[in-house]
Amino acid sequence: MSYTAAEPDSPTHHRGRAQRATEGWAFLVESIRNHRTVGSIAPSGKSLANLLAEPLLEREPRISNVLEVGAGTGSVTRALLPRIPRGSRLDIVESNAHFAAHLRRLVRGYPNLPAQQEQVRVHNVYVEQLTTDRRYDVIVSGLPFTNFSPGQVDEIMGRYLDLLRPGGTLTYFSYCGSRWVRTLLPSRPEARRQRDVKDLLHQYHHRYAIGCWTVWGNLPPAKVWQLRRPLDAVSASAALTAQPDLSR
Numbered sequence: 491m492s493y494t495a496a497e498p499d500s501p502t503h504h505r506g507r508a509q510r511a512t513e514g515w516a517f518l519v520e521s522i523r524n525h526r527t528v529g530s531i532a533p534s535g536k537s538l539a540n541l542l543a544e545p546l547l548e549r550e551p552r553i554s555n556v557l558e559v560g561a562g563t564g565s566v567t568r569a570l571l572p573r574i575p576r577g578s579r580l581d582i583v584e585s586n587a588h589f590a591a592h593l594r595r596l597v598r599g600y601p602n603l604p605a606q607q608e609q610v611r612v613h614n615v616y617v618e619q620l621t622t623d624r625r626y627d628v629i630v631s632g633l634p635f636t637n638f639s640p641g642q643v644d645e646i647m648g649r650y651l652d653l654l655r656p657g658g659t660l661t662y663f664s665y666c667g668s669r670w671v672r673t674l675l676p677s678r679p680e681a682r683r684q685r686d687v688k689d690l691l692h693q694y695h696h697r698y699a700i701g702c703w704t705v706w707g708n709l710p711p712a713k714v715w716q717l718r719r720p721l722d723a724v725s726a727s728a729a730l731t732a733q734p735d736l737s738r
């Protein structure tokens with residue numbers, strides 16, 4: 491799939507800006523209605539979206555199976571679509587019905603895609619309920635783990651590792667500053683829940699992380715984690731002993 495950026499003053503550029511403003515409102519409305527699952531008041535910015543889509547560039551030009559989970563209004567989907575080599579498959583999982591309908595329109599209207607539309611699918615389900623035999627080379631997750639229970643996070647991370655092919659990568663982000671938010675939390679159980687989620691994710695990082703970056707230009711700034719499923723049982727046990735020195 492080829493991709494051409496619109497000229498700054500072209501009608502396409504202005505249409506794009508107007509569309510993003512409309513999406514911003516739609517995102518805010520859904521975030522007020524479903525704060526726990528949406529987990530943020532604005533979609534990811536371009537620099538965060540591009541970093542999340544980076545593993546696809548690393549795989550180019552190989553055909554890839556890609557899974558995007560929690561796509562919202564599609565800011566990361568837009569970074570993924572032009573990077574997907576011909577013949578690849580993109581499954582988009584989004585639990586919110588309004589966002590899923592919006593994503594279907596986005597995919598249908600995406601330039602240069604019509605010939606390959608059957609290879610991009612939007613699934614309006616919770617990722618925990620996704621039924622598939624497919625295994626993925628790249629998973630990109632936009633889920634707000636800090637709003638979930640430790641059990642739900644553990645179930646989803648386990649599912650991701652199961653859905654990844656050996657050697658495949660999972661990329662996800664969390665917002666910076668959660669430590670300060672925890673100190674402001676009125677209830678102890680809520681602070682404990684957040685700490686437990688953080689500790690649980692730290693265990694996954696300790697085992698599988700291959701990189702971590704901070705995107706200061708996002709609002710709010712975000713930390714991007716990249717995890718890799720080991721190639722085989724031998725490398726899996728090696729991953730447990732030789733850990734990269736990654737901060738939490």
Ligand SMILES: C[S@@+](CC[C@H](N)C(=O)[O-])C[C@H]1O[C@@H](n2cnc3c(N)ncnc32)[C@H](O)[C@@H]1O
Nearest residue numbers: 527528533534560561562584585586616617632
């Ligand atoms: C923080 S928003 C991220 C949206 C988008 N990826 C972005 O970066 O702008 C999280 C999204 O995950 C969706 N979501 C939450 N829990 C989910 C689940 N269990 N399965 C699938 N989607 C989920 C929400 O509806 C929301 O659209």
